[in-house]
Amino acid sequence: MLQNYFTMAWRSLLKNKGFSIINILGLSVGIAFTLLIGAYVWGELQVNHDLKDADNQYIIQSKWKDPNLGLELTTIAQLPKTLKEVYPGLVANYYHWDGVGSIVSRGDKHFRESIQIGDSTLLSMYGFGLAHGDAQKAFTDPFSAVITERLAIKYFGKTDVVGQTLTIESFKGDKHGFTISGVLDKLSKNSVTNVNDNNQNNIFLPAKAADFLGRTLEGWNNNVLVGYIELENGITPAQLVGPMKHLIKENAPQQTVDNLTPYLVPLKDYYREGNGGTVKKMIFTLSSIAFFILLMAIINFVNICVGRSASRMKEMGIRKVLGGLRKQLIWQFLMESVLLVMIATLIALALYLLARPYLSDALGKEITLLFAFPAYFYLFPFVFALLVGLLAGLYPALVLSSLKSVDSLKGKLSSVKESVLFRKILVGFQFGMAALVFIVSIIISQQVAYFLKGNLGFNKDYVVYSQVPRDWSAKGVKKMETIRYQLSQMPQVSSVSLSWEIPDGAGNGAQLYRQGADPKKAISMNGLATDNQYAATYGIPLKAGTFFTPQYTPGDSAKIVINESASKALGWNKPEDAVGQVVNAPGSNIPFTICGVTADFHTGSMQSQIGPLNFTNVNYTQYYRYLSVKLKPGDMQNSVTALQKQWSMLMPDAPFEYHFMDEAIAKLYTTELQLKKASYIAGVLTIVIVLLGVVGLISLSIQKRTREIGIRKVLGASVPGIINLFLKEFLGVVLIACVISCPLAYLIMHNWLNGYAYRINITGYPFLISILLLTVLTIMLITLQTIKAAVSNPVKSLRTE
Structure with missing residues (x-):
């Protein structure tokens, strides 16, 4: 009997090839994307779980009252070892x-x-x-x-x-x-x-x-180790809170005692929770997108299955007259529906294999291979297929099989009320989700473009940087300054700077106070160690004074440059008032004279406000890592090749592993760029699924109204009039759905943008583009499908059934 059900179901699918293909294709796309995102999420959740004794492994994190005093990632060097030695009953x-x-x-x-x-x-x-x-x-x-x-x-x-x-x-x-x-x-x-x-x-x-x-x-004064x-x-972890505080209080400097609160994070959770929970947020966002895309695919599938059910009433009547039992009819409908979903699932697995490399590249994470999951994972797609198949086949199976034979043969709909409102709600939900995803994609793209192309306060164009060999001594700095000068004389080079940091979010915590003021009221700020060419290389404007001196002199080691925010924080409203003033660092007897004030510029992500900043001379710190080279506009490839050749001559044992400054800026927004790519993919898939659903529903509507179209043509209806008949059925739903989705999209993106100190203003552009795109695509699809029925011979239409 089961074989007979399967045979009949297969024949029904072949008989209705068009609807079957549309249904299978839409559902397989939704399932494939969900499987890919599920694999990504599963891989992210597995990080650190296979470590030995993973349940007992922890990383020590640091919460600083003043963030400039230390990093959250690192801890005091002596703390882990001392915890093991002093508290062996707690620490293994x-x-x-x-x-x-x-x-x-x-x-x-x-x-x-x-x-x-x-x-x-x-x-x-x-x-x-x-x-x-x-x-x-x-x-x-x-x-x-x-x-x-x-x-x-x-x-x-x-x-x-x-x-x-x-x-x-x-x-x-x-x-x-x-x-x-x-x-x-x-x-x-x-x-x-x-x-x-x-x-x-x-x-x-x-x-x-x-x-x-x-x-x-x-x-105990070394707080830069993991x-x-x-x-x-x-x-x-709660049992370690007291011991950690006690050891720090007994051994660490007072400034550390006053500012540091250590805490433990389970390694099984750290990957997701660390760095502001960016991985956790990405998992949640992508999971939500996948859920809604899958939901839309299922709605499409169910909607078309329900829509086709009414056209099979005569078939049900004939089966009943010939002795078919109700339970046999129910099994038949359910078998057809489950078979469709099973085929869609198998195609989705093939799409998984094809799309995995592309999504891995878009997300910047390796998505698990299809055959690398535990064995029990492979049950999920087929259990899912069974459930969706039963859900989609339940309505026609129970309702149509309950009709009286005479009503079925007559094709009466009195006992099978087609829920037009319900179906329109489902279609509206799909269009609303498509509009929302598209609006979100555009706004994310605008914000990322603002990050990468907006005014950073300095000029990153044509700047390349590379790390250099390190000899952290006066002799080493002098040697690198000589090399810097030789590179700056190249015809392709505008300027070169030696520094410890580039403006990519890095920096060292520093504190300064005005001479004669209370050291306890020192202003915390970010600190950069650079030479006198840094401002010229990165195009940082000066508000007052000079950026050290054109040629280094020993006096530059006692000079300091600050930005405008630091000038105001230290009490000088005008930049020129700060020039020549003396400042000190807490715990240091060496005074610094302010020789210049720069304009504010972004040294990190735009998620944070620009804060106070100071520059000390690299000859004073004697620490350096980078040579930044400002190339002249022109043929970049030839300029870089010439620079590489000169670099190899001056530093034959040092690799020229260069990067453009644009790449460093882009790394600050890795999560946003991944989200942008994922939202684009989701937007395309959403529109594909929605339009496939429209194709299926319009085809069904035309099939059911073939006679009506013939009668209308006989009575003088024009082709545009018949097309307009079908347009009215969907365009109203599309516009209502889009109007409802717009405020929802605005609230979601307004909340997302609030996480950035510097953000775009939400305009009407994303909303108009999304509504127009969906409306135009819907009109095109409906017109292309209905025009064939509208121009056909009305005699053939009237002979149907």
Whole structure:
């Protein structure tokens, strides 16, 4: 019997190829997108879950009263180790590390790599395995290194490289060979070796290597290390609050005691909750989009199934007259519906395979392969198909099978009230969602364009930057200043600057107060270490004074440049009033004389207001990382090639790994750019699903009203009049849906934009474009479908049925 139901269902699908294709295509697109987003969400939820003893692993975070005093990500260097030593009943293990970047070389290969200097507990605490090497001895030698498989292939072309040597350069300009003691197995994404997406470490050095690199992993006044602890079974983070506060109070500087509140975040949650919860927000946003797209696809499917049901009343009557039982008719309808959804699901799985690379690229995250899920995952699509199939087939199965045979044969609708209002509500919901998604996409695009093309207060055009070898001494700074000057003499170069930071959100916390004022009322601000060419290279306008002196003199080390916000915060309303004034930093006896005041400019994301900022001379700090080069307009490719050639001559062992400043700015808005791409994809899919639904419903409407069209033509109706008949049926619904969705879209995007200190104003443009686009597409589809029926011979129309 089941085989007979299946055979009849298959014949019914083949008989109505057009409706079947529309239904299957719309539903398969919705299912495929939902599966892809589901796979993305599942992958994001799995981060850190496969670490050893993951339930007991925590990262120590820092909450600072004054955000300029430290980072939320890092903690006091001495805290993790001391917690383990003083409270062994609470803390089972610890791991902390310092992240640095340095030039790594082998033969003629020179690259700048991210390096993690940390404790020997790295492998045992998290269960990271070695593909090659002995985990027990991996970190015993101060000049040993554990590397990733990717790095081994990059330098050696193979993974079994234990005993080979890589040369690493210190921050004093010295070089030393590090023997590879282990090669890590392929690591799952985690927040230990890759604490965030911008910090992928490939080389892991023992704690003793810190001395060579000029770093330290100890000290209570060192708060720039990432720290983790593993709690004993049954211990909660709340039990560590008191011990952490006690140790800080007993050992840390008073300023740290007054400002710092440490807290623990479970590593299983950290990836989603850290960095302001950007991953969690993205998961929620994409899940919501996928849910509504799937809902629209299901509504389409159900709507067309219900619409077709009335046209099968005579079939039901004939089946009943010939002895068909009601339960057989119910099974028949349900089988047809489930078969349709099963086919759509299989096509969706194929679409998953095709679309996965493109969505992975759009989201900047690798979406899980189709066959990489646990076995039980593969039940979900087919359980879903069964449920949707039953839902779509329930109405025709129960209602049409209950009709009297005589009424069915006559095609009477008196007992089968087609819920026109209900169907119009469903169609309206779809159009409303399509308009909302499209409006949201346009506003997100406008805000991202404002970020990338708006006035940043400085000129990022034609600026390239690259990290340089480090010798943090007076001699090292002088050498780099000489190289800077030689590069600036190139005909393709406008200016060059040596600095510790570029304007990409980085900076160091600083405090200043006017000489003679109370040090406790010092103004917190961001601090940049630059040379005298920084303002010229980045086109930062000066409001008063000078940006140090045209040529460095020892006196520049005692000078400081501030921005307009800092000038006002320190009590000078006019920039020129600040020039020549003396300021101090708390805890320092060295006074600084303000030599210049710059205009305010964005050094980070536009989510935050521009705050006070100061510039100290790189010769004073003796810390530097970047050379920023302002190229002259023209052939950029030739200019960069010439710059690379000159760089190689001046610094033969330093890789020229350059980036344009536009790329650095774009990285500040990675989440927004991903959201923009996802919203565009969602907008296109939404419109496709809605228009497929319109095609199906118009086709059904034309099929049901074939005789009516013939009668109208006989009575003198024109082709435009018949087309207008069908347009009225849908355009009113479209416009009402769009009008309802506009205020909802406005509220959603107004709330989203409130998260940014600098934002666009919402205008009527996105709303008008969305409404016009949907209206025009709907008119085109309806016209194309109805024109065939409108111009056909009315005799054929009147002979139907």
